[in-house]
Amino acid sequence: MEQRIALREGLASGRLLRFPGAFTPLTARLIEDRGFDGVYISGAVLAAERGLPDIGLTTLTEVADRGRDISSVTNLPTFIDADTGFGEPMNVARTILSLEAAGVAGCHLEDQVNPKRCGHLDGKSVVEPAEMVRRVRAAASARTDPNFVIGARTDARSIEGLDAAIERAKAYVDAGADLIFPEALETVQEFETFRAAVGVPVLANMTEFGKSELFRASELADAGVSIVIYPVTLLRIAMGAIERGLDLIADDGTQAKLVPDMQTRARLYELLKYAEYSRFDADIFNFDIPQEHS
Structure with a gap:
């Protein structure tokens, strides 16, 4: 509960929160030791550790277990990748309950078609906005701790364009999303435009070899971004x-x-x-x- 409150307060603080991705519980300890704001738990990393591509092959049980393993060894808030929610809206609701029980501070769901793929690859598809709205509503209705942060990721920028992605994000906020994760934006100005349009905290994904440049934290902060994740960085270094x-x-x-x-x-x-x-x-x-x- 304290970690969830810390995440909520951090998102409301107006400063940029930095969440490197932990690929083991031990790396989460090191992230905390180095003074970062929180720990991100990547679905792509979880799949890679199992020798699998990031195409929705991992299960809710595997994700929740990893969330529990990592959140239990750090005092920092943990934010976890919940892919598409592992099924229909009722499955999404169960996902939220499972992740709450695992002790993580929040999660994000995405609007890709299941099975999904890495957000920085070509050929991905997104569901109709109404379907993602149902996912977000199910998640918001299911949580038992109001401080648990629900993020909504949209992959529509590289498929439908920036304006369409913003309209989707607005609908997701109306459905109960506390945070918007616009995947694969191309410029700092796009982050600034997104933040101004949606009116809730925005997350930037600074993953290497992707469609986004590796913007500096100061640039993202100036654009109004609230949280930046470095999801696969430590795994790639290792x-x-x-x-x-x-x-x-x-x-x-x-x-x-x-x-x-x-x-x-x-x-x-x-x-x-x-x-x-x-x-x-x-x-x-x-x-x-x-x-x-x-």
């Missing part, structure tokens, strides 16, 4: 390092040259809070063995 490391081990027969770039054992143990577990163990289980009487 996978790039892993590929280079595997090549070096294959060539050199040892990982010795990689050691200077590794996180140390001491730093890993610090993030894992080994010392706190040790103190807990000592406080609870430290006792004297009674002497036997002859």
Whole structure:
């Protein structure tokens, strides 16, 4: 509940919130340690970890479990990708209840046709606005915590144009969306136009290799954007390092040259809070063995 209130207050603050994407609970700890505002949980990353493309193959159970795993290890608010809601409006309602129970602070639903695809790929399709309105209404009606943030993502910009995407977003706000996620906008000015038109917080997706430029946080803040996510950045950094490391081990027969770039054992143990577990163990289980009487 405190995390949800923090997200609500952050969105109302007028400043830009920065949410890097965590691909493990441990990376969420590091995001918090580095002073970011929150943690994003990407559906594309969840699929990639399972060796799957981002085309709607993951399940509500997998998404909720990942939300629970990550939200339980950080004090920051977590915002999760709920794809198209995993079915019809009744399924969307169950999705919201499941994500609330998982402890996340909010989620976003999208207006793509199911099965969906990555928002920065060509060939995607969107449902009729009325169908997405039903999804959003189902989500807003189902939540039991009024502070749980419901975001509505529209992929219509690259299909129907900016004006049509804005009209869709307005309808989604009227249906109960607290936040709008306009996918694949092309300029900072488009974000500014979107924010002025919809009247609720707007999210910017700064994913690499996509249709949007990688705008600086200051540019997005000046455009009135409320939250920026970096959904796949940490996974891509890690996978790039892993590929280079595997090549070096294959060539050199040892990982010795990689050691200077590794996180140390001491730093890993610090993030894992080994010392706190040790103190807990000592406080609870430290006792004297009674002497036997002859």
